[in-house]
Amino acid sequence: MYEFFFVLIPRHFPFLLEGALVTLELSFLSMAFGLVLGLATALGRLSGKRWLDWPLMTYVEIWRDVPLIVQLMVIYFTLPTIGITLSGFWAGVLGLSLNLGAYLSEVFRAAIMSIDPGQRAAGMSIGMSKPMIYRRIIFPQAFRIAIPTIGGYFIALLKDSSLVSFISVNELLRNGNIIISNTFRNMEVYMMVAIIYFILSFAASRLIRHLEHSLTPKYLRRQGRKAKALAPEIAVLP
């Protein structure tokens, strides 16, 4: 115990934190690209153009139906054979972004479709353009609906980024493995790795909850969903 807290932690923690920083970089970059890709894919599929729909659907299916680790291996080890060489880090970002984009496109598609088409018609009927309607009416509502699910995927991404250690990116898990191969203290080091992952994910989950809260109109706050369902129709004389 004494050794764990006063020898191993001071000695190895900085190296693990370096790895954790790479984990965060991987996650935030992939999240940013994944959000853009997911939104673009969802809008493409909702555009009603068949020539656009089926290639996008094919992308979504392929990237959802192949294990992430296999995708990363393919990108890192096979792309060089056709002349595209990526560093482990960028191969990881590419793989994670494409994977996340496929999942998020379905989240966005569902959220956008859940907005009553009557609001779109109302926007059109006062002369708003389609991009204006998306930006002002549909996205703000759809985004609020999608936030908890997007947050779930972000936490999954933080942890799945550990798979990138297999393509020799020095992120948190790989740095842990390096320490273990030098010290053979696998129990203590994996414990530290686990604790760091937990702290990162827990912080992310609090951040998402905060975001969700700040996007909720004031009159719905604190009461949550239940209150909305019970909100009385306030009948006042017409």
Place this chain on the structure above:
Amino acid sequence: MSEAPLLSVRALHKSFGALNVLKGVDLTVRSGEVAFLIGPSGGGKSTLIRCINFLETPSSGEITFDGRPLCHEDGRVFHVAPERVLRAARSEMPMVFQHFNLFTHRTVLENVIEGPLMVKRRRRDEAIADAERLLREVGLHDKLDFYPDQLSGGQKQRVAIARALAMQPKLILFDEPTSALDPELVAGILDTIRALADSGMTLVVVSHEMAFARKLADVVHFIAEGAIMESGPPDRIFDNPQNPRLSGFIRSILH
């Protein structure tokens, strides 16, 4: 009769796949006129006003609004005006819907200023001042910061009417504005519509409120099977219908 009509519709057709909903509708609305569209469900009333506002694109025919053609036939080719022209026309003939269709993430005030700010590019303080005046006129000045979910159906519909008025329209389209309301709230909305008619606003109203149509309408158009079967002043339409479909319809609503 020298004055050109505000809205004119000629030989308008609309089909959804194999289903022909409108089969050649002719309709003229003059400035300041209150026109009611009545008729059985599925007859094409709602489709007609959705086509006028281009929420649905007609299949063929001609629509002219305030001197601008929105769609027309050139030889055998059907032309639709560019999106920019359609948007400008829509902003001058907004629609009030059966189910209100308010923007649920926006407050009452924000619902009303959205069009003036985004479409008409007005200054925010002017848009707010106008919206507050309109909301006072419809009796909602104390609900500016409420969200649609916190309002009754009748209040929601009055916000929708204020939202349409905020566009400073030349014509307002009403698509069954009272059909989704509780009976005790209907009268309030009808009063609001009557006040609009009295102020000289041009109205095209799809409605099942026959007593109301009779009192308020300048012209009543009876639509069935995708065509206007008979048009005329309300007294003649209700008391002395010529078309057998219309007399059947009037008998059925009077029991």
